[in-house]
Amino acid sequence: MEDVRQCQECGKLFVYREKPLCHACLSALDEMFLKVRDYIYDHEHAEVAEISRETQVPLKTIQRFLKEERLSLTTAGDLVRCEVCGKPIACGRFCEGCKEVFKSAFTEKPKHAATHAPAADAGRNKGAMHVKYGDK
Ligand SMILES: [Zn+2]
Numbered sequence: 001m002e003d004v005r006q007c008q009e010c011g012k013l014f015v016y017r018e019k020p021l022c023h024a025c026l027s028a029l030d031e032m033f034l035k036v037r038d039y040i041y042d043h044e045h046a047e048v049a050e051i052s053r054e055t056q057v058p059l060k061t062i063q064r065f066l067k068e069e070r071l072s073l074t075t076a077g078d079l080v081r082c083e084v085c086g087k088p089i090a091c092g093r094f095c096e097g098c099k100e101v102f103k104s105a106f107t108e109k110p111k112h113a114a115t116h117a118p119a120a121d122a123g124r125n126k127g128a129m130h131v132k133y134g135d136k
């Protein structure tokens, strides 16, 4: 059974393979990615607005590459912000400071861990029904 989904970009139905985009959008995205990457390669300190203008790649798409960490831009300005504290970052979703906080939060044992006790069903004693009444 093929997994048919709607493309996040153009809305067309396509057979899902790893990414939520159809083949046409994926290759268009790849093409844009290469353009942006090459431009940054040649113009290391280019502003995002300039990159977008020169490569014809929408800012939103460049922002996507940054969030996916396919690209890293020191000149990204506030195009990408930390999802926790809102600090402008070069790429990804969180700033270094918040990443550190996550790390220590994960290594530290949670003090108020919710204990998901197994359902109370186990307490029901089904065995009690096996009482013999004796044959008549
Ligand atoms: Zn598409």
Ligand SMILES: [Zn+2]
Binding pocket: 082, 083, 084, 085, 086, 087, 094, 095, 096, 097, 098, 099
């Ligand atoms: Zn942060």
